[in-house]
Amino acid sequence: MERSFNFITLATLLLIHSLIQHSLARTTTNTSTDQSSLLALKSHITSDPHNILTNNWTTQTSKCTWTRVTCGSRHLRAIALDISDMNLKGNIPPEIGNLTFLVSLNMSSNFFQGNLPKELSRLRRLRIMDFTWNNFTERSQTLEEIGNLPKLKDLRLQNNKLSGPIPATIFNISSLEFISLRNNNLSGSLPVNMCSNNLMKLRTLILSRNMLYGEIPPSLFRCSQLQILGLANNNFSGLVPREIGNITAVQQLLLGFNTLSGVIPQGTSNIYELEALALASNSLTGSVPVGIFNMSKLRAISMDRNLLSGNLPTSFNLPNLEELYLGTNSLKGQILNSVTNCSKLTTLELAFNKFSGSIPNSLNNLSLLKILNLNGNNFTSEPSLSFLTSLTECRYLEELLISNNPLDGILPPTIGNFSSSLRYIIADNCRIKGSIPGEIGNLSSLEILSLINNNLIGIFPVAIQGLQKLQRLFLGTNQLTGSFPSSICTFQNLGSLDLTSNQISGPIPECLSNVTYLRELFLSSNQLDSNIPESLWNNHEDLLRLDLSSNFLSGSLSPNIGNLRKAVGIDLSGNVFSGTIPSTIGSLQALTRITLAHNQFHGSIPESMSNMLSLESLDLSQNNLSGVIPKSLDTLVYLTYFNVSYNDLSGEIPSDGPFMNFSDQSFVANDDLCGDPRFHVPPCRISSVHNSRNKIVIFVPVAVAIVIIATVVIIVLVKYQKKNQTPNLLDLLSPLRQRRISYYELQQATDGYSESNLLGMGGYGAVYKGLLRDGTVLAVKVFNLQVEGAVKSFDAECEVLRNLRHRNLTKVICSCCSHDGFKALVLEYMPKGSLERWLYSYNYFLDFLQRLNIMIDVASALEYLHHGYSTPVIHCDLKPSNVLLDEDMVAHVSDFGMAKLLAGEDSVTHTRTLATWGYMAPEYGMQGTVSPRCDVYSYGIMLMEVFVRTKPNDERFNAFCTAELPRERTDMKDVVSTLKKIKLELLACTGEHTNKST
Numbered sequence: 001m002e003r004s005f006n007f008i009t010l011a012t013l014l015l016i017h018s019l020i021q022h023s024l025a026r027t028t029t030n031t032s033t034d035q036s037s038l039l040a041l042k043s044h045i046t047s048d049p050h051n052i053l054t055n056n057w058t059t060q061t062s063k064c065t066w067t068r069v070t071c072g073s074r075h076l077r078a079i080a081l082d083i084s085d086m087n088l089k090g091n092i093p094p095e096i097g098n099l100t101f102l103v104s105l106n107m108s109s110n111f112f113q114g115n116l117p118k119e120l121s122r123l124r125r126l127r128i129m130d131f132t133w134n135n136f137t138e139r140s141q142t143l144e145e146i147g148n149l150p151k152l153k154d155l156r157l158q159n160n161k162l163s164g165p166i167p168a169t170i171f172n173i174s175s176l177e178f179i180s181l182r183n184n185n186l187s188g189s190l191p192v193n194m195c196s197n198n199l200m201k202l203r204t205l206i207l208s209r210n211m212l213y214g215e216i217p218p219s220l221f222r223c224s225q226l227q228i229l230g231l232a233n234n235n236f237s238g239l240v241p242r243e244i245g246n247i248t249a250v251q252q253l254l255l256g257f258n259t260l261s262g263v264i265p266q267g268t269s270n271i272y273e274l275e276a277l278a279l280a281s282n283s284l285t286g287s288v289p290v291g292i293f294n295m296s297k298l299r300a301i302s303m304d305r306n307l308l309s310g311n312l313p314t315s316f317n318l319p320n321l322e323e324l325y326l327g328t329n330s331l332k333g334q335i336l337n338s339v340t341n342c343s344k345l346t347t348l349e350l351a352f353n354k355f356s357g358s359i360p361n362s363l364n365n366l367s368l369l370k371i372l373n374l375n376g377n378n379f380t381s382e383p384s385l386s387f388l389t390s391l392t393e394c395r396y397l398e399e400l401l402i403s404n405n406p407l408d409g410i411l412p413p414t415i416g417n418f419s420s421s422l423r424y425i426i427a428d429n430c431r432i433k434g435s436i437p438g439e440i441g442n443l444s445s446l447e448i449l450s451l452i453n454n455n456l457i458g459i460f461p462v463a464i465q466g467l468q469k470l471q472r473l474f475l476g477t478n479q480l481t482g483s484f485p486s487s488i489c490t491f492q493n494l495g496s497l498d499l500t501s502n503q504i505s506g507p508i509p510e511c512l513s514n515v516t517y518l519r520e521l522f523l524s525s526n527q528l529d530s531n532i533p534e535s536l537w538n539n540h541e542d543l544l545r546l547d548l549s550s551n552f553l554s555g556s557l558s559p560n561i562g563n564l565r566k567a568v569g570i571d572l573s574g575n576v577f578s579g580t581i582p583s584t585i586g587s588l589q590a591l592t593r594i595t596l597a598h599n600q601f602h603g604s605i606p607e608s609m610s611n612m613l614s615l616e617s618l619d620l621s622q623n624n625l626s627g628v629i630p631k632s633l634d635t636l637v638y639l640t641y642f643n644v645s646y647n648d649l650s651g652e653i654p655s656d657g658p659f660m661n662f663s664d665q666s667f668v669a670n671d672d673l674c675g676d677p678r679f680h681v682p683p684c685r686i687s688s689v690h691n692s693r694n695k696i697v698i699f700v701p702v703a704v705a706i707v708i709i710a711t712v713v714i715i716v717l718v719k720y721q722k723k724n725q726t727p728n729l730l731d732l733l734s735p736l737r738q739r740r741i742s743y744y745e746l747q748q749a750t751d752g753y754s755e756s757n758l759l760g761m762g763g764y765g766a767v768y769k770g771l772l773r774d775g776t777v778l779a780v781k782v783f784n785l786q787v788e789g790a791v792k793s794f795d796a797e798c799e800v801l802r803n804l805r806h807r808n809l810t811k812v813i814c815s816c817c818s819h820d821g822f823k824a825l826v827l828e829y830m831p832k833g834s835l836e837r838w839l840y841s842y843n844y845f846l847d848f849l850q851r852l853n854i855m856i857d858v859a860s861a862l863e864y865l866h867h868g869y870s871t872p873v874i875h876c877d878l879k880p881s882n883v884l885l886d887e888d889m890v891a892h893v894s895d896f897g898m899a900k901l902l903a904g905e906d907s908v909t910h911t912r913t914l915a916t917w918g919y920m921a922p923e924y925g926m927q928g929t930v931s932p933r934c935d936v937y938s939y940g941i942m943l944m945e946v947f948v949r950t951k952p953n954d955e956r957f958n959a960f961c962t963a964e965l966p967r968e969r970t971d972m973k974d975v976v977s978t979l980k981k982i983k984l985e986l987l988a989c990t991g992e993h994t995n996k997s998t
Contacts, residue, residue: 033098034078035063040095047089047111077101084108084130091115097122108132108156121145130156132180135868137161144169151175158182158206159973166190166207174198180206182230183973185980189214195223206230208254209974211981216255218243230254232278233974235981237261240284245270256280256302264289264303271295278302280325285309288326293318304328304349318342327351327373334358335379340365351401352376359402364390373401375426385409385432392417403428403450410434416442428452428474435459436480441466450474452498460485469493471926476500476522484528489514495926496520500547503527508548513539519925524549524571531555537563544917544925549595550574557601562587568917568953573597573619580604581620586611590916592953595619597643602626605644610635613761616951617641625649629673634659638840642666649673652684741826743816746770746780753782760834760881764790764897769829778813779827793897794823804873808861810884810894830892832885839880839949849986850889851946856979857891858883862939863972866932874900874930878938879919880945900930918952923966933966939975 038057048054056067063078064071070080079101088110097119099105105126113135120129126149136157143162146155147169155170158180165188166181176199187210194217195202202223208230215238216231226247236258244253245267253274260282268277269291277292280302287310288303294317304327311333321342327349334357339348345366356378363372372391379402381387389412391397398421408431416439423445433455440449441463449467452474459482467473470491480502488497489511496519505527512518513535519542528551537560544567553575562584564570568591577599586608588594594612597619604627605620615636621643628651629644639658643666650672653659664680667673674684749770750757759767765783772778783790798815811828835854838844846854858878865873875882876898884892921937923929941952944960952960 034101035059037095037098038063038066038069038078038081040093044093045088045090047087049087052086053083053088072101075101080104082106084110086110088112092117094119096120099123100125102126104128106130107134110134112136116143116146118145121148123149125151127151127175128154130154131160132156133159135161137163143167146170147172149173153201154178156180158184160184162186164188166212171195172198175201177201178204180204181210182206183209183977185977186210186212187981187984188212190217190220192217192219194220199223201225204228206254207234209233209977211977211984212236213981213984215239216241216260221246223247224249226250227273228252228254231258233257233977235259235985240265240268240279242267244268247271249273251297252276252278254278256282258282260284262286264292266291268292269295272297274298275320276300276302279306281305283307288312296320299323299344301325312336312339314338316341319344321345322368323347325349327353329353331355335360335363337362342366344368346396347371349373350377355379358382359387359407361387361390363387364393366394368396369394370396370421371399371401372397373399374405375401376404379405379407381407381409383409384412386412388412389414389417392419395419395421397422399424401426402430404430406431408433411437411440413437413439415440418443420445422446424448426450427454430454432456436461436464438463440464443467445469448472448474451478453477456480458482460487462487464488465490467491472496474498475502478502480504484509484512484523486511488512491515493517493927498522499526501525505529507531508533508536508553510535512536516540517927518543520545522547523551526551528553532558534558534560537561541565543567544920545569547571548575552576554578556580557582557585557596559584561585564588566590566917568614569593571595573599575599577601581606581625583608585609589613591615592638592917592951593617596623598622600624604628605630605633605649607632609633612636613638615639616953619643620647621645623647627651629653633657645669653679653681741772741778741814741816743822745772746816746824746826748773749778750780753780762895764793767827770826777829777831779829781825781827783823785823791823794825797825797896797899804865806861806864806868808857808890808892809864810892827894828886828892830884830894831887832889834881835883835885835891835946836880838885839946846946848947849983852979852983852986854883854885854889854891855943855946856976856983858893858942859939859972859976859979861891861893862935863976866935866972871901872932874932875935875938876900876924876930877916877919878935878942879916880942883942921966931966932971933969936969936972936975937966939972940969 042053042057045053052067063069064076068081068083069078071077072079078099080103081099082104084106091112091114094117096117100122102123103125105123105128108130109132111134114137116136129152144167147167150173152173153175155176155178159182162181162184163186166186168191171191171194179202190212200223203225204227206228212234213236216236218241221241221243224247227250229247229250229252232254237260239262240255240260242265244265248271250271251273253271254276256278257280261284263286264279264284266289269289272295274295275297276299284306286308288308290313293313296317297320298318299320300323301321302325304325306329308329308331310331312331314336316338322344323346328351330353332354335355337360340360340362343365346368347370348366349371351373352375354377357380359374359379359381385407391400392414397419400422401424403426410433415437422443424447426448428450429452431454432451435458436456438461441461444466446467447469449470450472456475456478458480460480464485465487468491471493472495476498477500482504483506484504486509489509494515495517500522503526507530508528510533516539518540521543524547530553532553537558541563543564546567549571554577556579557577559582561582565587567588570591573595578601580603581596581601583606585606589612591612592614593616600623602624605625607630610630610632613636616638618639618641625644625647626649629649631654634654634657636658642658642662645665645667646669649670651674653667653673653675655676664678667679667681673681675681677683749772750768753768757769759769759779765781768780768782770778770780783794785791813826813828816822816824816826838846862875865875875893875896877895882893882895884894886892919938919941921934924934945952
């Protein structure tokens, strides 16, 4: 018996030993599998800027000691991997699926790209998956595999480039508590039975900023545990489901920026835990349910930009409300004292409605108020504008916007009692009268003061010089008197000054030269006299717009006007200027409009005006000009308005180029003009044969001499270059094996940079078409190093384009630099030319879909520049002439000579180099502040231009509705998403129409 027991005991011990050995062997094998899987991931990382993984993940140490790797205490398997916020680049290998003990996987805030491997579905223990802020472009296949992870609780894939529909399998994971797929390119509709049987634990669902469409399924509101529901910035349509009241625990309900219609369901008032309600930018109608104003936990209500009507309720019970946005609707009634009971309110936005009555003094109860926007209503006030006095008690107020209301009162001296936090006062078209109180100089933090189109009188108070942070001063269309206020000369940060249509007299002071950041100066329709101070031309080289028209200014026009090389608009008409027009005016190559009409200029029209390549409008009428109209003006391809009437001009009127479109009204009252009968002038005489022969006889020897001299010069230069010059070629596309093109090959390819190969002129040089011996067609951008800033522009393009890769960016083949200063970029040739040519040439045409595709291409390029590269790149000069089209009409953004590299995505920088007027964001033009939002502004302007075929400086867009504040502009990811949604709708509508027609 004892022997048997011992045998059994021994056998048991041997079995246990065998199992332990087997277990140890398996653990060793699995831990080595983990290590090899992690090393495979490391090998697929192409950039580790901080060398964290490079130096730490090595075979000399255990994986459990590696940074960002956590192992289990018993089995030593990797259970957590967190390599977030390391700026890594690369892709994810399939071996990651071997980390089968992983519970948490976080790779967020890097630059991983490509597909998510389907092997992720093998991570059956995974509870947390976070791939936020990468560049994954996977369609829905891998998402469907993720739906097989039974324990997944937290899924974060926002801010990528995922596309295709959201697979239904995602919504079958019953353990999910958090889902965020925000800011991708996901499309399609949501499953009808989203919360019928699963997702009962779901607390957060964020699908905002995608291209989802269709109706919001009522079953979604059966997820009774929902606390955050984000469906904003999609294309959901139809009614807001009445079942919305079922999710009583929800705290944030974000449905804005869709096309939802109908009334807001009464059931919304049953969401007792709601803290944020966002329904902005839909097509909602009817009145706001009264119950919403009794939801005591609400902190933010956003219902602006809908079709809401009716009055606000007489009582509010919103003690925690911080932000109320109801602007751009058709709401009416008065501002009730119940609004002022919301003591935590920081933003009250009621603009562009039909509110009326007086602005209550009880607004001072809103002690935390930062933004008050009442623009565009029918509000009134007492003559003393006492509500302004009461608002001085709001010590955090930053923005006061009350334009376009019939206030009909006098600015009180108490306006000087506003706190130092006040940055904007905008009260245009309010019937404000009286003088500007001197106390306004106390507002030391004021950046914008705009009182345009009121009834202000009197002189400028001396104390206004206290506004040292002022950037824009707009006081046009009032009745201000006295001399030009010298106190304005102390405004070091002033970028825009508008005193148009007042009664200001005397000279323009020399001290205005101290305002070095001035970009816009509007002084028209006053009583200014004397000469223009020379300092205006010498100290304001960054001036963009100058309007001194309809005054009594006199004297000659200084040659230094040529210093305003960045100006886009100059109006000196309606004065008493005399003398000749200086030839230096031809240096203003950025100028689009100039008028010198109604003066006393004499002499000839300068031939140099033909160098003003951007000119669209030229008015020289009502002067004493003589001589001929320079024929070279017919090269100004953008010139659409030309007026030289009422002068003493003679000779032939040019008939080519833009002159083909001008009428006789451009030339009336010039008795000695001749030319085409359509100008209602006599025909020009034909020179005699005898005279022609004499001219030929004289011309021939001169021509022969020129040819001989030119030949000698060329031979000497070529020999000198062969002996002394060795071109230095930089390869800008290092990942590719690029061909090297010599200086001499470029010279031959462009036929010596002949005008017949000229593709276009720019501020820093010219672009030529080139044909290599092997038949390759290319474009050569030659920089004119005599122009200030050309070298910097060349260096900027080399720096920016060295590492950028995108299908919608112009490809650079190589650069060419020689020791004698020659600098050029060799670019991919774009056979279809510029977008500008397709917009404004009569023999070209773009249909709607082509325009949309082009703008999607441009937006995609900007999205890559801003978000797809480790260092954000700001183009800074986006416009149609800098967008080139290839053979397939695919758009490529070009000309990075003004581009800026930032330190981070939300960074800003400053510059004194300015881009093209009309496309330039206000903060860029006024202060030289550059950020990604500058490109967004330019893109918005260009989007308008492309679809309405009208330049941004056209008079029809004087009130164009731009977001002047950078923070109000969207980012390019949203732009791409929105435009792609529009394209999908367009294609769907086109297909439906075709089917019906069939």
